[in-house]
Amino acid sequence: YTSRNQQPPGLYHNTYSTMASTTAAKMDLQEMLKDSSKAPLAILEHIDDHKLHEPAIVLKLGLPLRKSKLAPSQLLSVLEQIIIAALHQKEIQLAGETLSQVKASTGSTSLRYRKLLALCLESAGEFEEALVIYNDMLSENKANVHALKRKYSILRTQLKDIEARECLNDYLEQNGSDAQAWVEMAKTCLEQGDYKGATFCYEEVVLCSPMDTDVHCSLGELYVTIGGKENYILARKHFAQCLELEKGCIRAMFGLVSATECYLDLMASDQSSSGGKKKGKDAWDEQDVELVRDLKAYGVENLIKSYTGTSMSGLMTTILSSSGDQ
Amino acid sequence: MTSVTFSKAAYTKMMLHATTNTTTQIHGILVGTSSSNITDAIPVCHTPPTKPILDMALRLAQAYIADNDSGSSQIVGWYTANERSNDDTPSPPTWKIVQNIDPDNGILAIVTSNSFDSMLQKKCDQDGRGRGFEVFSMQDTEVPMSCSSVLVDGDWVEVANKVADACLSEGA
Numbered sequence: 001y002t003s004r005n006q007q008p009p010g011l012y013h014n015t016y017s018t019m020a021s022t023t024a025a026k027m028d029l030q031e032m033l034k035d036s037s038k039a040p041l042a043i044l045e046h047i048d049d050h051k052l053h054e055p056a057i058v059l060k061l062g063l064p065l066r067k068s069k070l071a072p073s074q075l076l077s078v079l080e081q082i083i084i085a086a087l088h089q090k091e092i093q094l095a096g097e098t099l100s101q102v103k104a105s106t107g108s109t110s111l112r113y114r115k116l117l118a119l120c121l122e123s124a125g126e127f128e129e130a131l132v133i134y135n136d137m138l139s140e141n142k143a144n145v146h147a148l149k150r151k152y153s154i155l156r157t158q159l160k161d162i163e164a165r166e167c168l169n170d171y172l173e174q175n176g177s178d179a180q181a182w183v184e185m186a187k188t189c190l191e192q193g194d195y196k197g198a199t200f201c202y203e204e205v206v207l208c209s210p211m212d213t214d215v216h217c218s219l220g221e222l223y224v225t226i227g228g229k230e231n232y233i234l235a236r237k238h239f240a241q242c243l244e245l246e247k248g249c250i251r252a253m254f255g256l257v258s259a260t261e262c263y264l265d266l267m268a269s270d271q272s273s274s275g276g277k278k279k280g281k282d283a284w285d286e287q288d289v290e291l292v293r294d295l296k297a298y299g300v301e302n303l304i305k306s307y308t309g310t311s312m313s314g315l316m317t318t319i320l321s322s323s324g325d326q
Numbered sequence: 327m328t329s330v331t332f333s334k335a336a337y338t339k340m341m342l343h344a345t346t347n348t349t350t351q352i353h354g355i356l357v358g359t360s361s362s363n364i365t366d367a368i369p370v371c372h373t374p375p376t377k378p379i380l381d382m383a384l385r386l387a388q389a390y391i392a393d394n395d396s397g398s399s400q401i402v403g404w405y406t407a408n409e410r411s412n413d414d415t416p417s418p419p420t421w422k423i424v425q426n427i428d429p430d431n432g433i434l435a436i437v438t439s440n441s442f443d444s445m446l447q448k449k450c451d452q453d454g455r456g457r458g459f460e461v462f463s464m465q466d467t468e469v470p471m472s473c474s475s476v477l478v479d480g481d482w483v484e485v486a487n488k489v490a491d492a493c494l495s496e497g498a
Binding site: 315 | 351374376377378379382385388389390393410413417418419422
């Protein structure tokens with residue numbers, strides 16, 4: 001599913017199709033810039049529609065349009081793009097001047113104006129003033145996605161981790177399908193060592209992006225980190241899926257070796273402490289153990305093969321051959 | 327206060343690792359002849375560390391040390407940098423890693439924002455203030471204590487300025 005025209009069945013958000021469509025939009029932009037008959041306004045609209053990050057191009061094309069005779073809605077869109085591009089380019093004065101032009105047009109109570117004002121305040125480092133505006137927006141509309149995201153960003157910048165996590169939680173309660181937000185929540189969990197929380201978040205991400213190898217790899221690593229027989233089984237499934245999607249994924253191969261080793265070590269210590277007398281669901285299935293040994297051998301063999309001919313070849317053979325003896 | 331000696335190689339590698347990954351946390355292994363003498367730094371990752379990463383990294387580091395040394399060196403600590411500017415407190419997982427490496431004498435070096443900024447602007451002084459990182463030690467104490475650091479060879483100003491040039495050079 002690497003072509004933007006191919007959508008898999010069912011409703012899910014494929015990161016590959018998003019990346020592919022952004023790349024295509026960037027290529028279209030390059031073509032439009034070379035075409036001298038293309039109106040600057042059309043190019044700016046293309047950048048806005050596809051959410052491309054091109055502040056230099058926006059300023060170059062947008063500044064001459066500030067005083068042109070455009071329809072009010074078109075002019076406001078251009079001014080908005082100019083302000084955001086100016087903030088990215090650290091041209092705070094230009095952003096301020098353009099903001100004044102927006103205020104003259106819409107008034108100070110307009111939601112769009114307040115959003116831009118808050119962004120300018122953030123750029124100037126005046127986070128508390130920006131927070132006041134965002135909190136006002138949220139009191140008017142609790143589901144204001146932009147205000148929630150910016151509030152979270154400010155709290156993270158201020159190192160107010162507990163409040164930031166609560167804010168992100170509020171956002172996720174209303175926007176449970178936002179995979180990026182789940183990744184962000186996983187990041188905050190991992191900073192605190194909350195691996196179970198991070199695993200929960202990545203399980204949500206994998207529902208949105210089941211073809212993403214990084215997500216499967218991360219999930220596998222988290223399950224190994226948490227530990228336990230069931231988690232080692234889940235870990236190896238995710239590493240196997242990652243290798244199914246990307247055969248040469250070195251990180252997944254390392255993870256697979258690690259997960260299988262942990263499983264076998266746990267089995268060895270469990271059997272030596274119980275004398276091999278466990279029954280029912282606590283027993284170690286012989287077929288499963290054989291499968292784990294095969295998976296470990298597969299991982300070791302492929303890792304050694306991947307590093308053959310490199311400067312790390314000797315080191316890899318040393319550590320993996322010794323682990324293969326276990 | 328405990329003092330830890332750093333080699334130029336270890337110092338440069340830590341700073342370069344931080345320079346090439348400015349928007350993510352970084353982690354790496356500190357190698358030395360003892361916990362007061364750091365001879366090398368081995369970058370590990372720039373994502374939150376997990377067990378498979380740590381397991382393989384430590385094994386590779388052990389094999390590398392055995393290969394390149396006569397056996398005088400060992401893994402003595404960990405270095406890290408947080409993702410956010412002004413977030414200079416080592417995270418709980420980082421402390422856990424150091425305690426697992428050596429619960430009695432483990433060393434933790436953390437790249438701190440203001441100090442790193444000073445180093446890049448070549449404002450490091452003779453005492454090492456503005457060198458780019460701080461060091462904590464578990465030696466002779468139950469809680470991690472900040473400790474001073476010295477260079478094994480050269481003075482902080484000269485070495486820090488050279489490291490800044492390396493970090494800001496093209497390709498870094």
